[in-house]
Amino acid sequence: xxxxxxxxxxxxxxxxxxxxxxxxxxxxxxxxxxxxxxxxxxxxxxxxxxxxxxxxxxxxxxxxxxxxxxxxxxxxxxxxxxxxxxxxxxxxxxxxxxxxxxxxxxxxxxxxxxxxxxxxxxxxxxxxxxxxxxxxxxxxxxxxxxxxxxxxxxxxxxxxxxxxxxxxxxxxxxxxxxxxxxxxxxxxxxxxxxxxxxxxxxxxxxxxxxxxxxxxxxxxxxxxxxxxxxxxxxxxxxxxxxxxxxxxxxxxxxxxxxxxxxxxxxxxxxxxxxxxxxxxxxxxxxxxxxxxxxxxxxxxxxxxxxxxxxxxxxxxxxxxxxxxxxxxxxxxxxxxxxxxxxxxxxxxxxxxxxxxxxxxxxxxxxxxxxxxxxxxxxxx
Amino acid sequence: xxxxxxxxxxxxxxxxxxxxxxxxxxxxxxxxxxxxxxxxxxxxxxxxxxxxxxxxxxxxxxxxxxxxxxxxxxxxxxxxxxxxxxxxxxxxxxxxxxxxxxxxxxxxxxxxxxxxxxxxxxxxxxxxxxxxxxxxxxxxxxxxxxxxxxxxxxxxxxxxxxxxxxxxxxxxxxxxxxxxxxxxxxxxxxxxxxxxxxxxxxxxxxxxxxxxxxxxxxxxxxxxxxxxxxxxxxxxxxxxxxxxxxxxxxxxxxxxxxxxxxxxxxxxxxxxxxxxxxxxxxxxxxxxxxxxxxxxxxxxxxxxx
Numbered sequence: 001x002x003x004x005x006x007x008x009x010x011x012x013x014x015x016x017x018x019x020x021x022x023x024x025x026x027x028x029x030x031x032x033x034x035x036x037x038x039x040x041x042x043x044x045x046x047x048x049x050x051x052x053x054x055x056x057x058x059x060x061x062x063x064x065x066x067x068x069x070x071x072x073x074x075x076x077x078x079x080x081x082x083x084x085x086x087x088x089x090x091x092x093x094x095x096x097x098x099x100x101x102x103x104x105x106x107x108x109x110x111x112x113x114x115x116x117x118x119x120x121x122x123x124x125x126x127x128x129x130x131x132x133x134x135x136x137x138x139x140x141x142x143x144x145x146x147x148x149x150x151x152x153x154x155x156x157x158x159x160x161x162x163x164x165x166x167x168x169x170x171x172x173x174x175x176x177x178x179x180x181x182x183x184x185x186x187x188x189x190x191x192x193x194x195x196x197x198x199x200x201x202x203x204x205x206x207x208x209x210x211x212x213x214x215x216x217x218x219x220x221x222x223x224x225x226x227x228x229x230x231x232x233x234x235x236x237x238x239x240x241x242x243x244x245x246x247x248x249x250x251x252x253x254x255x256x257x258x259x260x261x262x263x264x265x266x267x268x269x270x271x272x273x274x275x276x277x278x279x280x281x282x283x284x285x286x287x288x289x290x291x292x293x294x295x296x297x298x299x300x301x302x303x304x305x306x307x308x309x310x311x312x313x314x315x316x317x318x319x320x321x322x323x324x325x326x327x328x329x330x331x332x333x334x335x336x337x338x339x340x341x342x343x344x345x346x347x348x349x350x351x352x353x354x355x356x357x358x359x360x361x362x363x364x365x366x367x368x369x370x371x372x373x374x375x376x377x378x379x380x
Numbered sequence: 381x382x383x384x385x386x387x388x389x390x391x392x393x394x395x396x397x398x399x400x401x402x403x404x405x406x407x408x409x410x411x412x413x414x415x416x417x418x419x420x421x422x423x424x425x426x427x428x429x430x431x432x433x434x435x436x437x438x439x440x441x442x443x444x445x446x447x448x449x450x451x452x453x454x455x456x457x458x459x460x461x462x463x464x465x466x467x468x469x470x471x472x473x474x475x476x477x478x479x480x481x482x483x484x485x486x487x488x489x490x491x492x493x494x495x496x497x498x499x500x501x502x503x504x505x506x507x508x509x510x511x512x513x514x515x516x517x518x519x520x521x522x523x524x525x526x527x528x529x530x531x532x533x534x535x536x537x538x539x540x541x542x543x544x545x546x547x548x549x550x551x552x553x554x555x556x557x558x559x560x561x562x563x564x565x566x567x568x569x570x571x572x573x574x575x576x577x578x579x580x581x582x583x584x585x586x587x588x589x590x591x592x593x594x595x596x597x598x599x600x601x602x603x604x605x606x607x608x609x610x611x612x613x614x615x616x617x618x619x620x621x622x623x624x625x626x627x628x629x630x631x632x633x634x635x636x637x638x639x640x641x642x643x644x645x646x647x648x649x650x651x652x653x654x655x656x657x658x659x660x661x662x663x664x665x666x667x668x669x670x671x672x673x674x675x676x677x678x679x680x681x682x683x684x685x
Contacts, residue, residue, distance in 0.1 A: 039682070110597040117583075117590040124582055128575035137568040140575065208604050211597070218596055226589045363590065370589050374582040379565055 019061035023278030031055030031273065037178065044178035044335075047151065047269050051174060054273015070274040081271040084166065087159040089268040090152035091236040096261025097152075097333070097365065098240025099253045103215050105359040108204035111311075112321075112356070116363025118307030119329025120371045122147025122300025126292050127375075133288055138162050141375040143289050146173045147296030148368030149180070149330035153233060155272065157372045160380055167276040168286040172293035174272075180335040183294070184327045185343055187301045191309070192323045197347040199322040201356045209247065216241040223370055229380070230373020237369060297330065304329035304360070325357040331364035405447055405505050407438035409537065410513045411475060412528030414550055415495045420524045421477075421552045423490070429481035430495035433552055434503065436470040437533030443469045446506035449478060449491050451498035451517070457508050459484065459491040473532070475553045500539065514539040526550040531557045 012018050034052030038045040057077070062069050070077040083089035106112055127144030135143060142158040142165050154173040158166045176183065220238035224231050244253040275281075305326035312320045325340045337357035344353040412433040414420060422428055432449070436442045445463035450456050461468060465488045470476050477489065484492040495501070495517055502514040516539055518527055526547045529535050532555055535543015547556065572578050613620045 042682075107597055107601065110594040110601065113590040113594045113597075114587070117587045120586050121579075121583065124575065124579035128579055131573065131575045136565065137572075137575075138565045205601075205605070206608075208608065211600055211604055214600060215597065219593060222593055222596070223589050226585065366593075367586055367590060370586050371582060374585055378568060378578065378582075 016061045023282045024059045027059040027278045050269025051273040054270040058274035058277045087156045090156035091232040092264045093152040095236040095240035098237040099244045099257035104207045107207045112359030113363040115329040115360035116367040119300045119304040120367045121303035122296045125299035126296030138379045141379045146293040149332040150368045153372045168289045170272040177332045191305045212245040227373035229376040233369040300330045301327045328357040328361040329364045331368045337361040404442045409435045409533045411435035414526040416523040418523045432478045439472045448504040450502045451493045456504045513537040
């Protein structure tokens, strides 16, 4: 009997209940909330379901030496987490994004590229704020990239600049990407007049296949020569797009934009979620990162919309840009373009802005990858 | 003609591939040497001899197996570095030390000449003719005083000694100049405590990159529009100035209209059936063990009203 009781007591010490702390409970609640948002509200379900469940996985209390935790070398989760730590998942996702992206809207109206550049102010605004609240420059760079609204880029850069902040930055970036429909509309309404919201833009011209093939080649060569440190992201993005547009590698494009990106999305979501172990995640710094992350999205939206308004001063009547697509300069594809479209429809039921907004939206992807390369070059 | 071009491309490709090994070996540098060693680094045999340090200045591993070290410009193959030794694969930005003790039987890293009697150190590629790097041996160096590059791998390779200096202390198998890894981040902190310089600089770079892309595609677009107009004009027989870009020939509009008309009236999609039946074989060997009907249910799909 004594033996049985001793064994039961030993077993109890091995269970999660015996090692439970408040932090674990809080994180489990956050994980469940993410899953709720994904299923009930359909906010970025492809990301929030794996991240939410990953948070649950990462916050089961463990006793030391069990070798199953994401931070324990050699464990299955740790091996899967290498893709995040070593930074090879994000470029693979970028290849898939490239293979899914149609740059036609941008090619037909290349001035929309500049909106994608303007919205990167969010990154450097957040960088300055992070420095002001006491973060080191490398940490500030990692936090600033949240403003690019690009999960893979944020993970890639943070794994290089501030691996300790990876969980907080990744969760913050993906959370705010899901919250784009909540964060952006008030700013867009605040900065635009009724007259501006109903500006009709010229329909995009047809784009020849040759232009679509040239775009990834020229785009890559140019951006990579200017910012070589962005090669992992830019190279894979433009390569993915080339295999789509070349017309002779359909199987590769289908794999990159389908099974491959799905597999990597599952792994990145789950392991990033699992990396938010309470003892690593529940720190005052994480709260600061969440606040700065929200601010960076706001700054990016401000910058995008204001840039279009200023740009319009120099454009002829008939060529003006609807400032409601300014928010799409952040690279949350296609959510921010959808926001532009829906807000536009509120003021003119026949003004379809989606295709126009996709231009700055994909330009934002390029812009944030370039910005990440610059931060890497200066701070790594 | 096409075949000749293909063959030429293959030959060029092979040439580039074959020469790439040589290019890698070309990143090796003689980095430091010590002539009189009385109280410095010891070899595995506990002896103090002259040594030569090589440095891989590239960011890829370089195998120096097959290369040569010599002190005689008329005999470039004096000491062949043995191939097949895993230790001759030098990792990126790493060093390797050779003992110039004239005792090559002691192993890969003991060479067949010493520096006391040498006038020059020459590193030669595995082809036995191409000199990668050379440096004269200074006779005025005191005991335990080495001569090396001020910064690893930086400086001339033609023997004029540019970038070389008498070292304050010997640094065998390690950096000649220790660089603080956190320097860059710290420098940014000191230089730009509020992040404004970074913001202005980085935004300028982002804008410049995308403005150049904008200009390039603006002109590619214009060129394409002009070409498209020419094509349409040629097809429709119109004057170039009358053609709108994206305009389709009248026949195309007629075909689209007809297709839509037939699509709406489904019964008229075919005036006459061809009565050709195509059978496509599908290899689906049935087994209750593999049947999804028995084993699985459909993945649930959330339906919204």
